[in-house]
Amino acid sequence: MTPIDANLGFKQSQLTEDGSQPLLEVHELKKYFPLQGGLFGRPRQHLKAVDGVSFSLNRGRTLGLVGESGCGKSTLGRAILYLQPPSAGQVRLRGQPLSSLSNAGLMAARRDMQIIFQDPYASLSPRRTVAQIIREPLDVHRIGNSAERRERVEELLTIVGMRQNSLNRYPHEFSGGQRQRIGIARALALNPKFIVADEPVSALDVSVQSQVLNLIDRLKAEQNIAFLFISHDLAVIQHVSDDVAVMYLGKIVEQASARDIYAHPQHPYTRALLSAIPVPDPRHKAQRIALTGDVPSPLNPPAGCPFHARCPVVTELCRTDVPQLKPGKGEATHFVACHLVE
Amino acid sequence: MIAMTAKARAKSSDILLSVRDLVVEFATDQGIVRAVDGVSFTIKAGETVGLVGESGCGKTVTGLAILGLIPSPPGRIVSGSIELQGQDLTQLSEPELRKIRGSEISMIFQEPMTALNPVFRIGSQMIDVLRRHQQLSKRQAHAAAIEMLAKVGIPDPAVRIEEYPHQLSGGMRQRVMIAMALSCGPKLLIADEPTTALDVTTQAQVIEQIIKLQSEFGMAMILITHDLGVVAETCRQAIVMYCGSVLENAPVTELFAHPRHPYTLGLLGSIPRLQADRQTKLPIISGMVPDLLHLPSGCRFADRCNKVMQQCRQQRPLLGALPDTSTKVACYDPH
Numbered sequence: 001m002t003p004i005d006a007n008l009g010f011k012q013s014q015l016t017e018d019g020s021q022p023l024l025e026v027h028e029l030k031k032y033f034p035l036q037g038g039l040f041g042r043p044r045q046h047l048k049a050v051d052g053v054s055f056s057l058n059r060g061r062t063l064g065l066v067g068e069s070g071c072g073k074s075t076l077g078r079a080i081l082y083l084q085p086p087s088a089g090q091v092r093l094r095g096q097p098l099s100s101l102s103n104a105g106l107m108a109a110r111r112d113m114q115i116i117f118q119d120p121y122a123s124l125s126p127r128r129t130v131a132q133i134i135r136e137p138l139d140v141h142r143i144g145n146s147a148e149r150r151e152r153v154e155e156l157l158t159i160v161g162m163r164q165n166s167l168n169r170y171p172h173e174f175s176g177g178q179r180q181r182i183g184i185a186r187a188l189a190l191n192p193k194f195i196v197a198d199e200p201v202s203a204l205d206v207s208v209q210s211q212v213l214n215l216i217d218r219l220k221a222e223q224n225i226a227f228l229f230i231s232h233d234l235a236v237i238q239h240v241s242d243d244v245a246v247m248y249l250g251k252i253v254e255q256a257s258a259r260d261i262y263a264h265p266q267h268p269y270t271r272a273l274l275s276a277i278p279v280p281d282p283r284h285k286a287q288r289i290a291l292t293g294d295v296p297s298p299l300n301p302p303a304g305c306p307f308h309a310r311c312p313v314v315t316e317l318c319r320t321d322v323p324q325l326k327p328g329k330g331e332a333t334h335f336v337a338c339h340l341v342e
Numbered sequence: 343m344i345a346m347t348a349k350a351r352a353k354s355s356d357i358l359l360s361v362r363d364l365v366v367e368f369a370t371d372q373g374i375v376r377a378v379d380g381v382s383f384t385i386k387a388g389e390t391v392g393l394v395g396e397s398g399c400g401k402t403v404t405g406l407a408i409l410g411l412i413p414s415p416p417g418r419i420v421s422g423s424i425e426l427q428g429q430d431l432t433q434l435s436e437p438e439l440r441k442i443r444g445s446e447i448s449m450i451f452q453e454p455m456t457a458l459n460p461v462f463r464i465g466s467q468m469i470d471v472l473r474r475h476q477q478l479s480k481r482q483a484h485a486a487a488i489e490m491l492a493k494v495g496i497p498d499p500a501v502r503i504e505e506y507p508h509q510l511s512g513g514m515r516q517r518v519m520i521a522m523a524l525s526c527g528p529k530l531l532i533a534d535e536p537t538t539a540l541d542v543t544t545q546a547q548v549i550e551q552i553i554k555l556q557s558e559f560g561m562a563m564i565l566i567t568h569d570l571g572v573v574a575e576t577c578r579q580a581i582v583m584y585c586g587s588v589l590e591n592a593p594v595t596e597l598f599a600h601p602r603h604p605y606t607l608g609l610l611g612s613i614p615r616l617q618a619d620r621q622t623k624l625p626i627i628s629g630m631v632p633d634l635l636h637l638p639s640g641c642r643f644a645d646r647c648n649k650v651m652q653q654c655r656q657q658r659p660l661l662g663a664l665p666d667t668s669t670k671v672a673c674y675d676p677h
Contacts (some may be wrong), residue, residue: 068541068542068543068544069541175630175631177630178630205396205397205568205631206396206568206570206609206612206613207396207608207609207612207626207627208396208630209612209614210612210613210614210624210625210626210627211626211628213614213624214623214624214626217623232541232542233614234542234616235613235614235615235616236614238614238616239614239624262616272543273542273543274616275546276542276543276545276546277542277571277616278545278546278549278569278571278572278574278575279571279574279575279615279616280570280571280573280574280598280610280613280615281574281598282574282575282594282595282598283595283598284574284575286575288546288550290546290547290550291543291546291547294511294513294514294544295511295541
């Protein structure tokens, strides 16, 4: 995973080290929400939810996207899938820019890109049976006949570890963890190459959370699916990810391999995040990096580095100049957006 | 001299709260649900106890029962006692309980936005609490409220006190809740998932603040949470609940070093931890929490336990002291 150099533009699709094409490339993606209220209903200002994010993702890899609420991580996931079309920037799936596709073309592309939602209660229709829910993508994309679809649904149910007698039951008869399995089965129905998993375990209890995390891990290995795994939980992110990107106020502030970012965090925000996690070991003495204040409103982002108002090592430069994502110390794939990292 | 003896007395008679065989039931369309089933524990003055468990284990209902806040109907305390310094709270009338709530025992909730009234300024809500329990003029209460807001780390308290809840961030709102809960100097604070809705950096700030204030005010705290990390960092004692009953009650250092109940062991194992080497597979607890309407007759954990024996399915193991330890565990074959 490498951030794509802005100067290179995006005329040519980037190639990975072994010469193959990345599955997914995201280049300078922006998602601004206009806020109404100006004269004649013209947007008075924009909320910059995602503000220039670039990365690429290879097959079978998991990129963990971590950040606090409101940092734009869910919006990024939706913008990549064109569920909320981005305001600027590009998304390429196997080199094909999604922006160049017609509605029909986009629909076809979605066979390869699916999403698992956070809330297993809100994301399943209460009026449909489990079989109907899991079969829906097959119906929409007109895949197979009725018998084949039924067979595929049964197969999917087995893959996610549920019993066949669940087929004709309704979502309310299942616990949160089981519902999340139903949502995963639905996402798998079309054999996608890429799945956005948006906080898939946040609503679950720990004993169930680990079951679902293991399932996702297995799918990645068995089906070679690439995941964008969005979470606020750094321990969960570490467990599932090959690479990690840390987001703050719509921008990626640090990205690296999971190993390197946890062993050698370089951005002050990443360090503070890591230090803030309560460790389930009473012998552990927490060495907190105290952050003051709250995340600034994305409506009114500070000038310069988005993190400068809370940064414990802020300098004059940080208040005026926006730091760009550039190679940090250590591994070549480690990128940091901080003036203090040289 | 008198202060000295009072202090000494506080030390020796250190049991503040004693919950015995508490049973709470709720009537539902499908039948009676026993949310809390024979829970007993004690809290010493000034002590922090973590009440841990997954959703539906009865930890919040236990907290609400202590405050006499079980909505009735459909809920009711069926049996058991809750003694605060010798006085059984389950026997008190609503007006008597109202005097205790907020002054002797306070509670803070998970979601500060729903716990605060959106149409009143923060100041007026705080002044309400203060004047209900203390003989204060409006002006005195106003000053006391500002002082409390400053204590919980709210910048510009004199300005903030005039604001409405929606004008504050989640972390600030939770601080306001804490300020309100502590404003009358309670002996016991029940904190129900106080930081679950907050981001991790804000959570760290709020927890630090709670610990600081707790030692400053010398109050005891019951911290209800599902987060074992938070328990390890803040609590002296931990009570692990499952399906309405206590499975293990131990000093935190013991609990994390030697979890005795298979459920505690499984729970600790299944947390993804930050560590140098990524585990390939997380250990799991198989199966899921049983339906409270159809609880197994023996041990509630039997169906998910890897050490289950015949005896476990026949009779529920009672919470008992484990020899040579300070741990109490409800298991026939503890680790």
